[in-house]
Amino acid sequence: MAYDKFTVLKSTAVPMPIENVDTDQIIPARFLKATERKGFGDNLFRDWRFNNDDTPKQDFVLNNPIYSGKILVAGKNFGSGSSREHAAWAIYDYGFRCVVSSFFADIFKNNSLNIGILPVTVTPAFLDKIFTAIEADPKAELTVDLDKQSITIDATGESESFDINSYKKHNLMNGFDDIDYLQAMKEEIAAFAEKSLY
Amino acid sequence: MSQVPATLFDKVWDSHVVRKIEDGPDVFFIDRHFIHEVTSPVAFLGLENRGVKVMFPGKTFATADHNTPTINQHLPVQDPLSANQLKALETNTAKYGISHWGLGNPKNGIVHVVGPENGITLPGMTIVCGDSHTSTHGAFGAIAFGIGTSEVEMVLSSQCIMQPKPKKMRINVNGRLGKGITPKDVTLYIISQLTAAGATGYFVEYAGEVFENMSMEGRMTVCNMSIEMGARGGIIAPDETTFAYIKGREKAPQGAAWDKALAYWKTLKTDEGAAFDKEYHFNAADIEPMITYGTNPGMGMGITGHIPAAENGGGSKASYEKSLEYMGFAEEESMIGKKVDYVFIGSCTNGRIEDFRAFAQIVKGRKKAEHVTAWIVPGSHIVEQQIKDEGILDILTEAGFQLRQPGCSACLAMNDDKVPAGKYAVSTSNRNFEGRQGPGSRTMLASPLVAAAAAVTGVVTDPRTLMA
Numbered sequence: 001m002a003y004d005k006f007t008v009l010k011s012t013a014v015p016m017p018i019e020n021v022d023t024d025q026i027i028p029a030r031f032l033k034a035t036e037r038k039g040f041g042d043n044l045f046r047d048w049r050f051n052n053d054d055t056p057k058q059d060f061v062l063n064n065p066i067y068s069g070k071i072l073v074a075g076k077n078f079g080s081g082s083s084r085e086h087a088a089w090a091i092y093d094y095g096f097r098c099v100v101s102s103f104f105a106d107i108f109k110n111n112s113l114n115i116g117i118l119p120v121t122v123t124p125a126f127l128d129k130i131f132t133a134i135e136a137d138p139k140a141e142l143t144v145d146l147d148k149q150s151i152t153i154d155a156t157g158e159s160e161s162f163d164i165n166s167y168k169k170h171n172l173m174n175g176f177d178d179i180d181y182l183q184a185m186k187e188e189i190a191a192f193a194e195k196s197l198y
Numbered sequence: 199m200s201q202v203p204a205t206l207f208d209k210v211w212d213s214h215v216v217r218k219i220e221d222g223p224d225v226f227f228i229d230r231h232f233i234h235e236v237t238s239p240v241a242f243l244g245l246e247n248r249g250v251k252v253m254f255p256g257k258t259f260a261t262a263d264h265n266t267p268t269i270n271q272h273l274p275v276q277d278p279l280s281a282n283q284l285k286a287l288e289t290n291t292a293k294y295g296i297s298h299w300g301l302g303n304p305k306n307g308i309v310h311v312v313g314p315e316n317g318i319t320l321p322g323m324t325i326v327c328g329d330s331h332t333s334t335h336g337a338f339g340a341i342a343f344g345i346g347t348s349e350v351e352m353v354l355s356s357q358c359i360m361q362p363k364p365k366k367m368r369i370n371v372n373g374r375l376g377k378g379i380t381p382k383d384v385t386l387y388i389i390s391q392l393t394a395a396g397a398t399g400y401f402v403e404y405a406g407e408v409f410e411n412m413s414m415e416g417r418m419t420v421c422n423m424s425i426e427m428g429a430r431g432g433i434i435a436p437d438e439t440t441f442a443y444i445k446g447r448e449k450a451p452q453g454a455a456w457d458k459a460l461a462y463w464k465t466l467k468t469d470e471g472a473a474f475d476k477e478y479h480f481n482a483a484d485i486e487p488m489i490t491y492g493t494n495p496g497m498g499m500g501i502t503g504h505i506p507a508a509e510n511g512g513g514s515k516a517s518y519e520k521s522l523e524y525m526g527f528a529e530e531e532s533m534i535g536k537k538v539d540y541v542f543i544g545s546c547t548n549g550r551i552e553d554f555r556a557f558a559q560i561v562k563g564r565k566k567a568e569h570v571t572a573w574i575v576p577g578s579h580i581v582e583q584q585i586k587d588e589g590i591l592d593i594l595t596e597a598g599f600q601l602r603q604p605g606c607s608a609c610l611a612m613n614d615d616k617v618p619a620g621k622y623a624v625s626t627s628n629r630n631f632e633g634r635q636g637p638g639s640r641t642m643l644a645s646p647l648v649a650a651a652a653a654v655t656g657v658v659t660d661p662r663t664l665m666a
Contacts, residue, residue, distance in 0.1 A: 017516075018516075018517055018520070019513050019514055019517040020394055020395070020493075020494050020513070020517065022494065022629075022631045024610075024629065024631040024632070024633060024634050025631065025632060025633075028633055028637070029264075029610040029611060029612045029634075030611065030612060032236050032237075032264075032612065033236075033265065033277075033279035033280055033282075033283055033612070034239075034279070035239035035240070035243070035282060035283055035286045036239070036240065036243060037240045037243075047632065047633045047637055047638075052619075052637070075514070075517065076395070076513075077394065077395040077398070077428070080394060080395065080398075080428060080494070081330065081425075081629060081631060082329075082330050082610075082629075083237070083328060083329055083330040083332075083344035083345060083346055084236075084237065084346075085237070085240075085328075085346035085347040085348060086347075088346070103395060103398070104398075105395070105398060105428055106364075106398055106399060106428065106430055107330060107344055107345070107346060107430075110345075110346060110349070110361075111346035111347075111348065114346060114348035114349065115348060165221050165222050165223070165362065166220075166221040166222060167219050167221060167222025167223060167360075168222065168223075177348070178348070178352055178359075178360045179244070179248070179250075179348075179351060179352055179355060179356070181360070182225070182352055182355065182356035182358055182360070183248075183250065183355065183356065185216075185217065185225065185356075186253070186356060188216060188217065189216055189225075189227070189253070189356055189357060189358055190253075192216045192227055193227070193254065193357060196227065196229065197229075197322070197459070197462065198229040198230070198257075198320065198323055
């Protein structure tokens with residue numbers, strides 16, 4: 001599925017300083033029953049965001065109007081647990097294009113990159129600085145520059161670089177996906193399969 | 199000829215790389231692809247939109263499990279959304295000529311139970327599925343891991359995915375396990391030592407006497423839980439136990455093909471001197487029956503211990519306190535004697551015959567505690583039949599338990615098997631996340647023995663006190 005190209009993102013951010021946010025929290029299993037990729041944003045963080053009677057929980061950050069933006073900033077080990085890509089879909093569908101944390105679970109990271117969300121891994125110290133900046137000013141902006149592989153707290157000018165392999169970077173900057181790449185090498189794959197034991 | 203010593207993981211990984219991309223992932227060939235109703239429909243939709251066919255339909259196997267009821271499977275599925283997903287799997291697999299063991303098929307069951315029991319899972323294979331517990335199949339010396347739906351579409355369309363090679367970790371457990379200590383306790387112990395993120399970025403090889411002496415069912419339980427410490431997967435070198443398990447299973451190689459395969463499988467072990475990026479050593483004697491007290495699988499402890507104080511709980515104090523508050527537990531408390539409302543035995547972690555044998559060992563001659571609701575859910579119809587054939591069903595019935603039909607059930611509570619808000623469940627499944635077993639549910643992960651002890655006493659109980 002095509003996604004928007006990612007180059008430079010300058011945005012306010014939503015802070016979620018909770019560790020080990022698992023994909024069951026991002027999108028609970030009972031909302032995985034669709035056969036199309038539609039509407040998952042409505043159920044993003046469903047049980048943290050809504051009461052049983054579907055009224056919003058006032059103390060949850062997504063229900064707090066002072067926070068908004070295309071960047072989600074979360075505690076370490078974000079996206080652990082289930083491989084459900086629905087978690088990444090829900091985050092994208094809600095409007096986030098970038099998730100910042102000091103540590104990501106592997107499968108979530110892969111899923112995000114595959115659908116056009118940039119996971120940015122920063123040091124724990126820089127993560128704290130981001131939380132502090134947002135706490136001081138909920139309208140504080142961050143600039144994520146994929147080409148330069150840098151993330152900056154605009155108000156203070158503090159910046160850190162992040163890693164991404166050049167293949168994935170190229171894909172994100174151009175809106176390409178892996179399936180296009182694999183389709184272009186099917187003869188090579190077929191020849192490989194010929195030699196396969198199984 | 200001298201070669202650089204290689205790990206088991208290297209041997210299998212490197213032999214499946216179709217192309218290496220500089221500063222990018224490997225194009226990685228997949229031998230077996232399992233699909234189920236929940237994470238595949240959007241992948242098939244992707245194929246439609248691109249006008250692409252399934253490249254090797256014979257390498258993909260479908261079963262319905264996540265979203266299926268565990269009673270009255272002969273009746274139409276009540277929930278229209280679930281029914282729609284099951285129908286989509288049937289339609290999609292029929293359209294592309296993919297094997298499908300749907301609801302009602304005698305081969306139906308949980309994907310990570312039916313793959314091995316039918317001989318689809320073999321040593322040296324690369325295996326993926328849109329499910330993180332695909333790591334289960336590593337018990338056979340396969341590289342097996344969970345993938346997202348975009349990757350399901352990649353495998354369907356090209357039999358490959360794009361993967362950076364993970365780092366390598368080896369976890370050694372030597373010595374002998376004590377009475378009442380099961381493979382589930384071994385894995386919960388390891389995860390409690392490493393934390394829920396302690397193996398992220400790694401692929402884990404399990405080695406040492408404890409795993410050498412373990413049954414295939416036990417090895418599957420251990421490899422299954424690898425993802426719960428963040429590892430991409432777990433792998434155990436195949437040996438005579440592995441070969442004996444596979445031999446004669448429906449889709450296993452036969453005759454000359456068996457001999458050829460066996461010769462290859464015997465080479466699948468880590469060479470002396472091969473390097474790992476990280477290595478741990480544990481002693482079997484340190485492992486007790488385990489139980490979790492928090493909201494991630496790393497928050498586990500020996501059943502006779504006390505809940506750690508926040509400063510010893512690992513991670514931030516705020517996250518730790520949030521977790522205990524959700525569970526309704528306090529620092530320094532004992533777990534023994536805590537009231538249990540629900541007991542679940544089943545799932546891809548503990549839904550195999552050995553698990554039901556263990557459960558029956560405790561409940562035999564006892565009665566289910568009156569206030570406990572118990573869900574006894576076999577991992578497949580084949581396991582269900584074994585439960586009946588071995589007389590385990592009679593023991594369960596006598597003790598006041600009912601056997602349900604196969605599926606993922608209360609492990610992720612997509613179907614009606616949901617633990618109500620605020621209630622406590624002792625569960626043999628793999629995740630104790632907030633709401634995992636139903637909104638507001640509180641899960642304590644444990645072995646089938648601990649689950650059985652809770653089911654008959656109605657409280658958290660050390661199963662060793664009930665064993666002769």
